[in-house]
Amino acid sequence: MSNCNCEQPLVPHIVEVIDIVEETPDVKSFYVKSVGGGLPYQVMPGQCSMLSLPVGEGMFSCTWQEGQEYQQYAIKRVGLLTEELHRIEVGQKLGLRGPYGNGFPIETSRGKDMLFIAGGIGLAPLRSFIKHCFKNRSDYGKITIIYGSRSYNDLCFKKELFEEWPSQPDTEVHITIDNPEEIWKGHVGFVPAYVEELAPDPAGKVSVTCGPPIMIKFALQSLQKLGYQDEQIVTTLEMRMKCGIGKCGRCNIGSQYICLDGPVFDLTQLKQLPQEW
Amino acid sequence: MKILAKDKVQALLDKIAQQATVYVPMAIEQGSGFYPWNEDNKEKPLLLDALNVYNSPKYVVFPQTERMYDLKQQGQELSIDKTYEDSSERVIFGVRACDARAMRSLDDVFLTRGFEDSFYKARRDNVTVIGNACYNPGVNCFCGAMGVAMTEPETDVIIRDTGNDGYIWEAKTEKGEKLTALVAEFLVDKELKYPEAKSFTTQVDYEGVAEKLKSMFDHPLWQKMAEPCVNCGACTYICPSCHCFDIQVKMWGDSGYRFRCWDSCMYAEYSAEAGGGNPRPTGVERFRQRFLHKLEFFNERYGYSLCTGCGRCTIVCPAGVRITDIINEIKEVDSSVEL
Numbered sequence: 001m002s003n004c005n006c007e008q009p010l011v012p013h014i015v016e017v018i019d020i021v022e023e024t025p026d027v028k029s030f031y032v033k034s035v036g037g038g039l040p041y042q043v044m045p046g047q048c049s050m051l052s053l054p055v056g057e058g059m060f061s062c063t064w065q066e067g068q069e070y071q072q073y074a075i076k077r078v079g080l081l082t083e084e085l086h087r088i089e090v091g092q093k094l095g096l097r098g099p100y101g102n103g104f105p106i107e108t109s110r111g112k113d114m115l116f117i118a119g120g121i122g123l124a125p126l127r128s129f130i131k132h133c134f135k136n137r138s139d140y141g142k143i144t145i146i147y148g149s150r151s152y153n154d155l156c157f158k159k160e161l162f163e164e165w166p167s168q169p170d171t172e173v174h175i176t177i178d179n180p181e182e183i184w185k186g187h188v189g190f191v192p193a194y195v196e197e198l199a200p201d202p203a204g205k206v207s208v209t210c211g212p213p214i215m216i217k218f219a220l221q222s223l224q225k226l227g228y229q230d231e232q233i234v235t236t237l238e239m240r241m242k243c244g245i246g247k248c249g250r251c252n253i254g255s256q257y258i259c260l261d262g263p264v265f266d267l268t269q270l271k272q273l274p275q276e277w
Numbered sequence: 278m279k280i281l282a283k284d285k286v287q288a289l290l291d292k293i294a295q296q297a298t299v300y301v302p303m304a305i306e307q308g309s310g311f312y313p314w315n316e317d318n319k320e321k322p323l324l325l326d327a328l329n330v331y332n333s334p335k336y337v338v339f340p341q342t343e344r345m346y347d348l349k350q351q352g353q354e355l356s357i358d359k360t361y362e363d364s365s366e367r368v369i370f371g372v373r374a375c376d377a378r379a380m381r382s383l384d385d386v387f388l389t390r391g392f393e394d395s396f397y398k399a400r401r402d403n404v405t406v407i408g409n410a411c412y413n414p415g416v417n418c419f420c421g422a423m424g425v426a427m428t429e430p431e432t433d434v435i436i437r438d439t440g441n442d443g444y445i446w447e448a449k450t451e452k453g454e455k456l457t458a459l460v461a462e463f464l465v466d467k468e469l470k471y472p473e474a475k476s477f478t479t480q481v482d483y484e485g486v487a488e489k490l491k492s493m494f495d496h497p498l499w500q501k502m503a504e505p506c507v508n509c510g511a512c513t514y515i516c517p518s519c520h521c522f523d524i525q526v527k528m529w530g531d532s533g534y535r536f537r538c539w540d541s542c543m544y545a546e547y548s549a550e551a552g553g554g555n556p557r558p559t560g561v562e563r564f565r566q567r568f569l570h571k572l573e574f575f576n577e578r579y580g581y582s583l584c585t586g587c588g589r590c591t592i593v594c595p596a597g598v599r600i601t602d603i604i605n606e607i608k609e610v611d612s613s614v615e616l
């Protein structure tokens with residue numbers, strides 16, 4: 001079985017797309033495995049990989065892998081590479097290199113209640129942590145998931161959101177969309193406001209927030225208002241990336257490279273960085 | 278001690294050139310830099326007395342564009358048939374302490390902190406560097422202020438110019454010993470006195486600046502200092518320690534290659550995200566990024582400054598931006614931010 005790209009970290013493996021699932025009108029999940037079968041390498045929840053087609057490379061957080069023979073990446077169509085990815089079909093070969101980044105604090109969160117907050121495609125990275133918790137259900141306490149998107153159509157992983165996760169023991173799933181829609185009977189409003197409204201008790205909790213930068217900013221403020229301490233507030237940062245291995249320089253915030261030292265930080269760490277995120 | 282007479286230098290370069298590509302400081306057309314010592318270039322003026330020539334030897338280990346691997350696409354198939362790690366033997370002759378320090382920072386970036394860059398490593402492992410100790414710093418030099426010892430370049434061999442008597446030749450590493458053995462016929466045993474070092478004319482006080490900068494991210498001084506900068510990027514391309522690169526592709530139909538090339542934090546595209554956002558939207562943030570990286574961030578990560586005091590950016594800047602003035606201004610300003 002092949003493993004990481006340690007010897008030639010900038011040279012991708014070739015992997016095969018074995019399934020493509022349309023999650024929303026502009027998000028597709030790509031399931032990849034090594035050519036000839038098996039896992040390209042182990043990715044921990046929150047870690048990322050560089051996926052490529054000849055047109056370019058892009059960094060994507062792994063949406064799910066644990067215990068499977070494949071890796072899943074849910075990818076939103078936003079630019080040149082992702083447009084191209086959205087056009088490919090099952091059987092397509094891709095370049096893949098990784099795993100990159102520090103990943104979520106799955107170990108230090110053990111025994112705690114979990115609060116997951118996501119906006120839009122931000123559920124893709126978070127899902128690997130959420131599923132890890134369900135897979136190791138007794139290691140974690142109560143699980144609260146607060147998720148929102150622009151519209152009902154833009155909600156990712158609907159089957160899990162509406163059926164699988166809410167039926168898990170000691171689990172709450174709260175969903176909101178930005179603007180009212182006829183088919184939607186649930187909560188309407190932005191995620192940070194919804195967090196404040198639900199006001200999950202900070203005692204014994206770890207919160208993990210993923211989403212667009214602007215949502216993250218407000219959600220972190222909401223958590224602070226609710227009394228969450230800096231070390232209870234975990235989030236992910238995004239920057240343009242090229243190398244993924246802390247060499248090309250571009251993804252830094254202060255002295256930290258998001259590709260290598262991140263993408264996951266808690267607020268204690270973020271407060272030591274310059275305000276460039 | 279071993280002495281290399283000045284009239285033996287060319288023969289020594291010829292000898293090394295039989296087994297390695299030798300890069301020496303030369304004047305070519307209007308510019309100067311490190312160029313291969315070969316039949317075409319031998320007639321060009323050698324610049325061993327010059328301090329740091331215009332183009333640093335950075336490109337020998339980190340070329341401006343470097344092909345990484347070939348790509349082929351056929352229908353749904355994709356293959357990478359060939360990678361281009363280049364491990365041919367190279368020797369760089371006459372590197373000044375500032376450029377040697379810059380190479381050490383490239384080593385730290387490309388070879389430490391979790392990943393070894395295979396392309397850089399292939400080149401670097403097969404490069405032997407001969408440093409030329411400085412005793413008479415130039416008007417734009419301030420390496421001393423940046424923690425670089427001009428008389429002790431961090432290289433495999435150090436040569437010290439004693440004037441008419443020739444160069445003192447000192448092997449400093451295993452690679453240096455090997456090279457010394459190769460050129461033994463050109464070295465003679467003789468005792469000479471070390472040249473005397475003159476002092477710097479450019480006054481810079483970097484003491485405590487890295488630390489002070491930690492609280493100056495939002496300081497209004499950045500606005501003022503960035504004002505003349507046109508974000509042309511010249512300073513980043515000329516800098517011996519700037520290591521940022523972009524990864525790009527060249528495809529002709531179904532086949533092509535992926536390569537990397539120097540990039541500059543002075544450009545908007547550098548940090549522009551696929552979704553359209555940019556965390557450094559204007560020239561001020563980009564200017565601040567460059568100088569904070571040089572003077573603060575790199576220190577935090579690797580323990581020393583990424584500016585080696587070579588003075589090149591001051592020479593090339595069309596807008597008159599001087600890193601020495603920046604350091605001195607930061608040193609003097611009240612670091613508290615008024616908001």
Ligand code: SF4
Pocket residue numbers: 512515516517518519571583584585586587588589590591600
């Ligand atoms: S920042 Fe300027 S003075 Fe410092 S090493 Fe680079 S080119 Fe030389």
Ligand code: SF4
Pocket residue numbers: 505506507508509510511512513543593594595596597598
């Ligand atoms: S060379 Fe001068 S004008 Fe050009 S980017 Fe550098 S500081 Fe700005």
Ligand code: FES
Pocket residue numbers: 240241242243244245246247248249250251252257258259260
């Ligand atoms: S992507 Fe190159 S340093 Fe992070």
